[in-house]
Amino acid sequence: MRSPVNRHRLWQVGVDAVLIAAAWVLSFYIRFDGDTGPVYYHRYLDWDVVLLVVGITLPVFVAFGFYNRWWRYVSTRDMWNVVRAVAAAEIAVFLVFTLLDIHPAKVPRGIWIVDTLLLLALVTGSRLLARTLIERPAAGAIVARGKEVIIVGAGDAAQLILREMLRSPALGYTPIGLVDDDPRKKNLRLHGIRVLGTTTELPHLLRDRRPDELLIAIPSASGDVRERIVEVARAERVPVKTLPGLHELIAGDFNLAVQIRPVEVEDLLGREPVEVDIDSIAGYLTGEVVLVTGAGGSIGAELCRQIARIGPTRLVLVDNGEPGLFEIERELVDEREFHATAAVLADAGNATKMRQVFEKYRPGVVFHAAAYKHVPLMEANPLEAVRNNTLVTRTVADVAVEFGAKRLVLVSTDKAVNAKTVMGQSKALCEWLVEAWGHREDTETRFCGVRFGNVLGSSGSVIPIFRRQIARGGPVTVTHPEMTRYFMTIPEAVQLVIQAGAIGGRGQVYVLDMGEPVKIVELADTMIRLSGKEPGADVEVEFVGARPGEKLHEELWSEAETVTPSDHEAILLVTRPPIDAHWLEEELDELERLVDDGETLELVGRLNAIVGDPRRAGIPAGDGAGAAEATPASEAVQPS
16 A cells, blocks of 8 residues: 655655644744733643644645655645645644644634644745755756747746756756747746747847747647748747647657757648547547557558547557557557557458458457558559559458448548549549448448548658758759649648548548648748758759659549538538449459459559549449539638
8 A cells, every 4th residue: 555655755744843833833923923922822832732733734734645746846736735735734723622622712813824824834835945946956066058048939838848948957958038929928927037029029039139049839839820930030040949739749758848859841831730529539439449450651650649549448550561560559558558459460451361350359440541652653553552552442341341340431642533643543442432331221330531631741751852852962853843732740630530530421531621732842942941051052952843643733622522511620521423332343343353463554544444434323424423413622612
């Protein structure tokens, strides 16, 4: 059984005993202006009564957890606990005096009030003094003055990082001021450091103060806000660092100081955090066995991280790549202390193996994230693209239905829209599969798909490629000066994929609101500047021409699709005439035969024919996939 008093805190018990006795005695001297009062009050100052007061009060302090707290990190909540403990102790003393016939009613009310206030002041003051002495550098110690830093933000994150800097000079930072968007905070002080002004005053503050660094301490700041601050600092030649966004902070180290890092392009492209309906997410994941295919990939691994936080009964990780699967399993178990994992090294397209997995674990929810995604590589390997993207999806869907899974959520891509590449066409067929399986009457499994654009920082995406090119001194290669792409952070995309799983269920396909498209050449310029160099002068940007099948501008939906709001503001519902399930099944059988026979040219031709002219209910083949009956995308909801 754990002791209510930490053995390393016994000295605190002794100090508190002295303070309790001192408060009781001093309350009489204060009440009677330096005297002990009339002679009949002297009884209350006898040593046996004073020890009784101490003996009553200390157990109350123990009951309130005084001696199992780390007072170096005392908080407002701890102070309220002290107030409650002192009040409870005074009541306890009064009651014991009554039981022992010590006549507490004869003690003047002023004594009880003064003793309460004095004891409260001594107890809280002793703890604050101890914290101050601990945090102050040792007397005589030589502490080098760190980099002078101005902190942008004067909220909760700023006060935490400021306190850490002041407490730990070894971090190498000396805060000299703060700035904040709220003008009411100007000239106020946070841990003794003054708010110098607002962010609009930042240019002249940087010129006047000349800090060594500027630190953005606003985890919820949008990319636009961060970019504006970075541009101001760059103009004044002041290096900028930042705290990570909210998603990274949740996943990272508790100590904010160790999370300070240079501003990255992901910080500038990020948007304001998206609110998710935690109750609806928890409603379909909590207590379930959840299976994630492609668990070792960028999206699959983040799915695992976020699902683990929600609390499934078990999380089954399926991937055919050993390194990624090993890494995410170790991260979940070792770093996140989520032990209800099962790592399965398997090809999700192996029906026999998947049946064994489903038989053993009986997943209720399946997230299908396994896919090949690199367009040029899939153009060169169409057989593998169709096998791993399309046919694997069919296998996973079939097995999920066979074993009674409640829900399957497909991770899709904007490259499935008006697809001209093998990769995009293979993913378009995956969406049709979800649509067809979702309308089946012979299954209780609910299907939905979630379509989105590029995610920041995924393997093989443009950002790590640009980083490597900049590190080599250039050139940075861009396909076309007008090329644009949609971008979203991986955590945000995954949050919304999980949210969409709570909304959909009858074969719906959803598209995430990706915000505004980003010009790739501007992205390259921004990354070059963040590296401390100038585009054109230090690092060249070279236009190399679009690759086969590559679009200048990706689309989130086609002219043949109607897009309407869903129950979540960042998730849009895509509707179109339903696919002919019987026709689709026949075409998939034919594609599987071509893959098995290794008929590459015939497969590519067949794929073009299927995706270019799908058969939908009520619309004859050759009528443009029902475009005539659908609301044009230009009239539908646009990304905000």
